[in-house]
Amino acid sequence: xxxxxxxxxxxxxxxxxxxxxxxxxxxxxxxxxxxxxxxxxxxxxxxxxxxxxxxxxxxxxxxxxxxxxxxxxxxxxxxxxxxxxxxxxxxxxxxxxxxxxxxxxxxxxxxxxxxxxxxxxxxxxxxxxxxxxxxxxxxxxxxxxxxxxxxxxxxxxxxxxxxxxxxxxxxxxxxxxxxxxxxxxxxxxxxxxxxxxxxxxxxxxxxxxxxxxxxxxxxxxxxxxxxxxxxxxxxxxxxxxxxxxxxxxxxxxxxxxxxxxxxxxxxxxxxxxxxxxxxxxxxxxxxxxxxxxxxxxxxxxxxxxxxxxxxxxxxx
Amino acid sequence: xxxxxxxxxxxxxxxxxxxxxxxxxxxxxxxxxxxxxxxxxxxxxxxxxxxxxxxxxxxxxxxxxxxxxxxxxxxxxxxxxxxxxxxxxxxxxxxxxxxxxxxxxxxxxxxxxxxxxxxxxxxxxxxxxxxxxxxxxxxxxxxxxxxxxxxxxxxxxxxxxxxxxxxxxxxxxxxxxxxxxxxxxxxxxxxxxxxxxxxxxxxxxxxxxxxxxxxxxxxxxxxxx
Ligand SMILES: [Zn+2]
Numbered sequence: 001x002x003x004x005x006x007x008x009x010x011x012x013x014x015x016x017x018x019x020x021x022x023x024x025x026x027x028x029x030x031x032x033x034x035x036x037x038x039x040x041x042x043x044x045x046x047x048x049x050x051x052x053x054x055x056x057x058x059x060x061x062x063x064x065x066x067x068x069x070x071x072x073x074x075x076x077x078x079x080x081x082x083x084x085x086x087x088x089x090x091x092x093x094x095x096x097x098x099x100x101x102x103x104x105x106x107x108x109x110x111x112x113x114x115x116x117x118x119x120x121x122x123x124x125x126x127x128x129x130x131x132x133x134x135x136x137x138x139x140x141x142x143x144x145x146x147x148x149x150x151x152x153x154x155x156x157x158x159x160x161x162x163x164x165x166x167x168x169x170x171x172x173x174x175x176x177x178x179x180x181x182x183x184x185x186x187x188x189x190x191x192x193x194x195x196x197x198x199x200x201x202x203x204x205x206x207x208x209x210x211x212x213x214x215x216x217x218x219x220x221x222x223x224x225x226x227x228x229x230x231x232x233x234x235x236x237x238x239x240x241x242x243x244x245x246x247x248x249x250x251x252x253x254x255x256x257x258x259x260x261x262x263x264x265x266x267x268x269x270x271x272x273x274x275x276x277x278x279x280x281x282x283x284x285x286x287x288x289x290x291x292x293x294x295x296x297x298x299x300x301x302x303x304x305x306x307x308x309x310x311x312x313x314x315x316x
Numbered sequence: 317x318x319x320x321x322x323x324x325x326x327x328x329x330x331x332x333x334x335x336x337x338x339x340x341x342x343x344x345x346x347x348x349x350x351x352x353x354x355x356x357x358x359x360x361x362x363x364x365x366x367x368x369x370x371x372x373x374x375x376x377x378x379x380x381x382x383x384x385x386x387x388x389x390x391x392x393x394x395x396x397x398x399x400x401x402x403x404x405x406x407x408x409x410x411x412x413x414x415x416x417x418x419x420x421x422x423x424x425x426x427x428x429x430x431x432x433x434x435x436x437x438x439x440x441x442x443x444x445x446x447x448x449x450x451x452x453x454x455x456x457x458x459x460x461x462x463x464x465x466x467x468x469x470x471x472x473x474x475x476x477x478x479x480x481x482x483x484x485x486x487x488x489x490x491x492x493x494x495x496x497x498x499x500x501x502x503x504x505x506x507x508x509x510x511x512x513x514x515x516x517x518x519x520x521x522x523x524x525x526x527x528x529x530x531x532x533x534x535x536x537x538x539x540x541x
Contacts, residue, residue: 020483020511020514021511022511022513022514082458082508082509083484083485083486083509084509084510084511127458127510134458134510135458135510136510166510169458191461192460192461192529193460193461194458194459194460194509194510194512195458195459195510196455196457196458196459196460197458218529218530219528219529219530220528220530259513259516259517260510260512260513262528262529297513
């Protein structure tokens, strides 16, 4: 059995998005429930979140944006930048906690206390741009994690795999000129899904050219299409890049029962994907792997998806 | 949508007595493909394209071999010898739709924009139109495409727009297209949100058929090039 961390903090539930919003606290309840029902808590190391240092948030985001986020929150306004980004008075603090918890998890994996981890955080991060909140995201959790790995733990090459059904525009843009971070994303084709980026011809720019790879999938595509794309696009890309550490932007919203998209993945595909990711981690990063939650909105499916996710992280 | 809003205002022009070499230099220097040919007061009399210039030059090389002279012959070839006289134009008050149809009709890559006196005021290229249509479609902003089938009856489109607006969702664009069923229309709304499931559920509940995007094929023009 591997030593697997589970970042979970009840305070992540305090980020309220109002009625009619799919990114709800209940998502984390569902994930927690699934892991509990699987009897997995005894096997996991539960990690409590803590507030991130400003410096790490600022390693990705503009100071002016961070201040604007704070001021909007303190003033009691409910929306930042786009109507999608509904928030409450606690949102700013919770976003700091999510990042802080992920960085704490990185420390435990990098100092050898843990092999891998699943960070069940809210709010999600991959749509957040350097200076703009987008698509329910405020701070780009995974992007900050990548910078932290490089600056705090001297990791040279970080590979990010984003399998949320939406393209991680924020993460791509933050690293598009950076050859030390490879961003791979598989998602529903941008002509049919938010945010409208992530086309095959987006491959990075300047020194980062060739270090971004997108696999758009057409509506209706399912397990075998996704599996072929991972094998044809991601595996060779990492073979060339040779990541020293792998971060996952884990989104469960490509599931067939999740109505945020028209991609029809089964629960089994998610297990296949995680087994592949473990293989990659064993091959390139000494087994070290950190998965960070992005989307996934089907409350009926989240328990089993989270349970399988963690079960595979624990397996030898 | 008027041409004057989308055209490039900085137009590089040339005189009819300029040489082919000058024309090529201007095209290269400004990275452009079209040079409106003007007389005094910027009155438009013709246009030359990079293609015209290219095909004017090799014949000159051939000639120069025969004539045993070098640059002299190139200098003899003037813009007026190979320009297109009285090219297709649009005026400042023409619309983008006019320009689109004219570009297709004339099979050209750019249209000079002239005022009532025939003076060049701008140029509208396929590239300018692409930029305009990215704006029109709204796809420069983050959003999601939703397709809905509506009956061809008064007030149907309004109902769909109202239902979406009630959810406080902004529109990037709305396109209405022909449906294979003659009595129906396909409405494609580009909505500036990630929060799409609630609005889809609402439309389905109101009895609208959502279009499976993979079932949708826009009719191909039969005689395109
Ligand atoms: Zn998503």
